[in-house]
Amino acid sequence: MTSTARPDEDPAFEWTRPGLHLRFDHGHDRPVRLVRLATGPDATSVAAPWAIVDVYTPGEHRARNNQSLLHSGAGQRLRYTGHESLGDELRVRQHDPQTGLEVTSAFRAAGPGLQIRHTVRNTSEREVVLLSVSSALVAVPDDGGHELLWGESEWLAEGRWHQRPLAELLPDIHPELHGGQYSRGLFSLTSHGSWSSGSFLPTGVLASADGPSLAWQVETSAGWHWEAALTGGTVTVGVHGATDMHHQFAARLAPGEEFTSVPAGLCVADGGRDAAFAALTGYRRAIRGLRxxxxxxxxVYNDFMNTLMGWPTTERLLPLIESAAEAGAEYFxxxxxxxxxxxxxxxxxxxxxxxxxxxxxxxxVSVIDAIRxxxxxxxxxxxxxxxxxxxxxxxxxxxxxxxxxxxxxxxxxxxxxxxxxxxxxxxxxxxxxxxxxxxxxxxxxxxxxxxxxxxxxxxxxxxxxxxxxxxxxxxxxxxxxxxxxxxxxxxxxxxxxxxxxxxxxxxxxxxxxTSDQQDFRAYAPIAAAAPASVLPEQAGNWAYPAASMSLEETAFAMTAGVMGRIYLSGFLGELGAEQSALVREAVALHKDRRHRIAESHPAWPLGLPGWDDDVIALQLDAGSESLLALWSRGGAAAIALPGLRGRTLEQVYPAALPPWAIRTDGDAPVVEVPAGPAARIFAVL
CATH class of the missing domain: 3.20.20.70 (Aldolase class I)
Structure with missing residues (x-):
């Protein structure tokens, strides 16, 4: 069904889809603003009034002093010209009479989230240059209780997440003593070059323990930038693709030409960190082109990691092919x-x-024939x-x-x-x-x-x-x-x-x-953090057992693969009988659970893993079909899991190694974790 509105109608309008409720307003003296973003009509909104798009041009940058990409001159001059709802997409149209730029903002409902993009069209009779177009802008009421989550990345150390109180990152400057001006500080992350996640992850979360949380991702393999800035009584999150300021971006629009911003994924969740990532997981599934x-x-078995390392020959490959098939691989x-x-x-x-x-x-072809x-x-x-x-x-x-x-x-x-x-x-x-x-x-x-x-x-x-x-x-x-x-x-x-x-x-x-990391001990935090950035069923975690490993180390190495998409490697034919049994058991468990993993969402009972944490936990929550992995890399410890209060843990991998003792404190499980390296996978019942 299509609904449209004209500029002279009600200056506020709403748009609702399952799990989403949005409200906008506009006026003769202001652009269209998002004033409400919630999971439903009766749920608490995560949003405070803020303009939905910023556009920068060479002749005019910010309309007020700050260091963020907020308050662009052209963006502040945009005025509402209409909107329409087309199924799962809302389109809002605005126009800047000074530059002749027309902006159509598309809000597409995708699972529990929104995919947002803006198309800027030059309706003037002269060329206009764009220096940046925002992908998403959301102002969140600053109640002093928010925490910001962001991820660092680098080769062999992907997915190192941080969680800090927003008040520590953006201090209160007492704007009431300075004429009510906004803070000019901000927290921002920017990609560097053509590796979109080479330094930082294009994802963030503004989490609240008492109210709704906001999660976002930038959907581009090119330059991106996101920032959080204090704006009076709100903190405004700006999500951007490439910009002139950060990536030497510019787009020339001849009369009639247009440019579309990179998509931003945006999710609101009624809960804290894990709820926000759960919503983001559902959104990612909704935007995939699944065949x-x-x-x-x-x-899949791959011959690279800790194995041939780029030097395949017939003689080296044939024994790997046989042992991969024996382990249960379906592709080589x-x-x-x-x-x-x-x-x-x-x-x-x-x-x-x-x-x-x-x-x-x-x-x-002879090697290909052997694979078949x-x-x-x-x-x-x-x-x-x-x-x-x-x-x-x-x-x-x-x-x-x-x-x-x-x-x-x-x-x-x-x-x-x-x-x-x-x-x-x-x-x-x-x-x-x-x-x-x-x-x-x-x-x-x-x-x-x-x-x-x-x-x-x-x-x-x-x-x-x-x-x-x-x-x-x-x-x-x-x-x-x-x-x-x-x-x-x-x-x-x-x-x-x-x-x-x-x-x-x-x-x-x-x-x-998810990594090129060759140390199985260091892979644990990478595998455990991967579902914050990529769907569990897409997270190709390498599992590369070696003959030099003990049985406990072998199980440790295989656990990373089970808790995502198992990506086999290693000289499997050199393993002892007990090691080979552990590999086959892990592959069989993964095959049995893989379609339930593809319906799960991640949770971190001990928090997102630190790079040097002694104990790491990842839960793939699929209700009664949940899996929990615990990796031990330090000394023995009793690990309480209050987030699993009332649930029962049953060890499902490895069957051949001693079970870890589990007791309860009240009705919360406590696992007696031995000195590492060691790992176990539990069914959460």
């Missing part, structure tokens, strides 16, 4: 190096994606956007098909970066995927992205930040089109582990490698 092949959730992915000659650099020669025949006795003969589907590693500087593709493709700055190709650590806006780059990757699927019957591609190539490209872009955004949008389109041509094909997203982990890609990809 029948994705829903199978197969167990040959990782990096399959295309590279035994002499030379596989890194700088990558880019043509033809097999290196001297690596494989009988050719690569063992009941698995074959997969290959690709780094699609990278072309090694010594690759024939680097000479064959035109300069315009690559990232450039100031007329020169961008080279990073021996790689050029393809620009998928260019038809030659797109055709090169289409031919690669189609050929490998048709020639070898490939059913799985691990798509890696190992270099941070900087701000972007200035080819056909007003600024490099805009060039990077255009490329990453084209990358998503390419991935969707490849899946449409090959509906049985699965794609993993990887960026040196979790360096490009965002829902621009993950909304259309099957799996996310």
């Amino acid at each position: 029948a092949v994705d829903a199978r959730l197969p167990v 992915c040959i990782d990096a190096g399959w295309f590279a000659a035994l002499k030379g650099s596989w890194w700088t020669n990558a880019g043509d994606w033809f097999e290196a025949p001297e690596r494989f006795t009988g050719g690569l 003969a063992n009941g698995m589907r074959p997969g290959l590693w690709l780094e699609p956007e990278a072309v090694g500087v010594e690759s024939p593709a680097a000479r064959r493709l035109p300069d315009e098909a690559f990232f450039q700055r100031f007329g020169e190709r961008v080279s990073e650590a021996g790689h050029f970066q393809l620009d998928l806006r260019h038809p030659a780059a797109r055709a090169h990757l289409d031919e690669t995927v189609d050929r490998l699927v048709n020639e070898f019957g490939i059913g799985f591609f691990k798509l890696d992205y190992n270099t941070n190539t900087g701000l972007g490209t200035d080819v056909d872009a007003a600024g490099p930040g805009a060039g990077l955004l255009g490329h990453t949008r084209a990358l998503r389109d390419w991935l969707r089109d490849a899946q449409a041509r090959h509906p049985e094909l699965l794609f993993e997203n990887c960026g040196s582990g979790g360096m490009r982990m965002d829902y621009n890609i993950l909304s259309v990809a099957h799996l996310q490698s």
